[in-house]
Amino acid sequence: MQLPNSRCVRSASFVAVVVAWVLGIAANAQESADITLSPLRTELYHEQWIDFNKNGQRDTYELADAEIDARVNDLLQRMTINEKTGQLVTLYGYKRVLRDDVPNSKWPREIWKDGVANIDEHINGIPGWRGKQESPYVWPPSEHARAINEVQRWFIEETRLGIPVDFTNEGIRGLCYYQATNFPAQVGIGATWNPDLVTQIGQVTATEARAAGYTNIYSPILDLARDPRWGRVVECYGEDPYLVAKLGIHQARALQATGVASTAKHYAVYSVPEGGRDGNARTNPQVTAREVRQIYLAPFEAVVREVGILGVMSSYNDYDGVPVSGSYDLLTTHLRSRMGFSGYVVSDSGAVSDLWKKHRVASSMQDAIIMFLEAGGNVCTAFQSPKRYLELLRDAIAEGKISHETINARVRDVLRCKMQLGLFDHPYVQDVELSNQVVGCDEHKRIALQAARESMVLLKNEDGILPLDKGLNSILICGPNAKSTGHSISRYGPMMGDVISVYDGIQAALGENVDIRYAEGCGVVNEGWLENELYSLKPAAHEVKMIDAAVSKAEGVDAVVVVLGESEHTIGESKSRTSLRLTGLQEELVSRLVATGKPIVAVLINGRALAINLVDRDVPGIVEAWFPGEWCGRAVAEVLFGDYNPGGKLPVTFPRSVGQLPLAFPHKPASQAGQGKGHNPNGVGNSRVLDELYPFGHGLSYTEFEYSDLIVSPRNLPPGESVVVSCKIKNVGDLAGDEVVQLYLRDEVSSVITYDYRLRGFERIHLGAGESRQVRFILQPKAMEFLDAAMNAVVEPGMFTVMVGSSSKDIRLQGEFEVMPTRNETYEAKLPR
DSSP states (O other), X not given: OOOTTTTOOOHHHHHHHHHHHHHHHHHHHHHOTXXXXXXXOGGGBOXXXXXXXXXXXXXXXXXXXXXXXXXXXXXXXXXXXXXXXXXXXXXXXXXXXXXXXXXXXXXXXXXXXXXXXXXXXXXXXXXXXXXXXXXXXXXXXXXXXXXXXXXXXXXXXXXXXXXXXXEEEEOSSSOSSTTOOOOOOHHHHHXXXXXXXHHHHHHHHHHHHHHHTOOEEEOOBOOOOOOTTSGGGGGSSOSOHHHHHHHHHHHHHHHHHTTSEEEEEEETTOSOOGGGOOGGGOOOOOOOHHHIIIIISHHHHHHHHHHOOSEEEEOSOEETTEEGGGOHIIIIIIIIIITOOOSXXXXXXXXXXXHHHTSOOSSSHHHHHHHHHHHTOOBBOOSSOTHHHXXXXXXXXXXXXXXXHHHHHHHHHHHHHHHHHTTTTOOSOSOTTTHHHHTTOHHHHHHHHHHHHHHOEEEEEGGXXXXXXXXXXXXXXXXXXXXXXGGGOOTTSOOSSOOXXXXXXXXXXXXXXXXXXXXXXXXXXXXXXXXXXXXXXXXXXXXXXXXXXXXXXXXXXXXXXXXXXXXXXXXXTTOOOSOXXXXXXXXXXXXXXXXXXXXXXXXXXOSSOOOOHHHHHHOSEEEEOOSOOTTHHHHHHHHHTTSSOOOOOOSSOBOSOGGGOSOOSXXXXXXXXOOOSSOOTTOOSOOSOOSOSBOTTOOBOSSXXXXXXXXXXXXXXXXXXXXXXXXXXXXXXXXXXXXXXXXXXXXXXXXXXXXXXXXXXXXXXXXXXXXXXXXXXXXXXXXXXXXXXXXXEEOOSEEEEEEEESSSSOEEEEEEEEEOOOTTOOGGGGSOO
């Protein structure tokens, strides 16, 4: 994997760095006399190389035009054990572990004096967001870039070999930095079904990261949202491996093409803990080995193979009794040998100590360290100083408990990534002042607005109640999320900056001539939460008054918009649920509002699939808005009043009840079928709720689309050939709009049970009123593959059914093709013996 400019050092670059550094110090001295940065040791910086080891010679590892492997080998043979082991740990940044934002006189005595692999989340704004003292360097971005440069300068100039640091940070809703551009939550991005938009999001995230000084972004998340009880489904693109892989490829490729490393997480099988439980129960996924390969590892394999990502984060959980962060099978056999990953594996925070403390497969922390490294892990991350880890590892090496060959192999991976990132050629932010024009700029905000728009899903529109008429005289905006904004602030994305509430967005859209009323109605949760997850509680007196006030204000208006859903307190990391119904008194609020007889529409602000049966039954118009980011209110208002025609599709299945789980796409034949009607001696009867509330891929529009002219070519083909599928889509309505054309494939007969049908292509298209377009898909052989009884990926001869439609349950066109048997191969060979 070659990143832009990683092997090219222009003579002007170092001159520019030095000049900018000196000017920056002068400017900083004028503005903040109590903060000073050190000047570069200019004698170390030459036109085409940096003298990292300060010996006055051009050593191989310092040469930009030398082969990467040669540079890595040269550096590795110069390193002491302390320097090698230093490259196997993370140092958490300011106010997480580091007490200092920039180096001081104590640093030469600290454990990181021999270097570290990376510094994570340094000066990114999290401490201030959590109410702690914040670094004065957090804002503006130019000051932040100077501080990052100063930390990098210390490692280059004050350590023996000058190995640069990889500055890591989160980046799933945009860069996890103070006032960076704030995008919708990843589940909302999944609802766009738009890989090109995801590319733009990745480019924005990487551009702002580089401007601020970060070089490695923990994104994309490739977990699958197969159980909506799990708290982190908000961070997933969706439940289907093809959709997640497609969007993940575009995010990762954009990050690395723009100059930062992409570290995908959480590897592996992390998103299906038993019963959806999170927190300390991040363990024991209940899936088969075949599902692991075909569902949960598939997005990682696709991104590793297609992009060549430089990082993977190993997860906390186990699989089949073996913790992932100690699994040679997952970290080496699958990830490195089968998928071809050549980057470095960083543990999720605490995952290594979990081998000892939680999973109890190691008898001590030292044994846990050895297990992690021998399994294929590289860098240990923990919310504590790496001192104890390094001491235990160095003792293990000295005592012969872990081989030098293993240590060298793990260090080599880290150094190679740093070389590929260009950290040995251009380690500094070169134009710190430019950072102020990049982070959160207007163009980036425009992309965030478009992302919010495209994430909106129209779930229901009975009798065309939407869009609402802007000519109405009065409207009530109510509900717990009408004025809230905290849902669009994330610990894993931008945590500061302005978010437009739904109330403010509607107010701006309607102007001063409309009587706009507001009532909260109820909170996201009520008194007695979590008790009312189990049974209904009598509302407190003040809660009754809140609902009564909303109903009273609804009596005299033309329409009601009730904004429901979740908050950052009910979904997210370690926030799994035991019910999927609306929390608190939201259902009672809806019932009381419906009883007024006023036209009513609901907006959902949430991060997971919810069992909104009552809302679906009684409310004619429902918009799923997810957590939309900084443009929340504007995007919602544009959809409600028809300034934007929603075209998003559900990336997850909405169940009717938590008792139906697991209920996700794809699924095995008849695994979600009914039980028949009536009663007979064989037990057929109606005893459970059937079918999903809204299927995977569902989403309506204010216009209608007609599908026609399906062509499947060729209809007969030998194994290893591709099939072209095309059809015509026409907008037969009066409004321009977006449609997501979805292609599904079924293998009609297979030697082992395959999924009923699988998503194998999609395209989001925009059509004006009356406009039509031909959509074309290429089904490559891999789309027809499955794992046979011996767990080999095969394409077996036989019939395949092609289905094209507007959702997984709204199939408009259907065709077929046949993979012909090769010589001496018969259809009977497919049948189980």
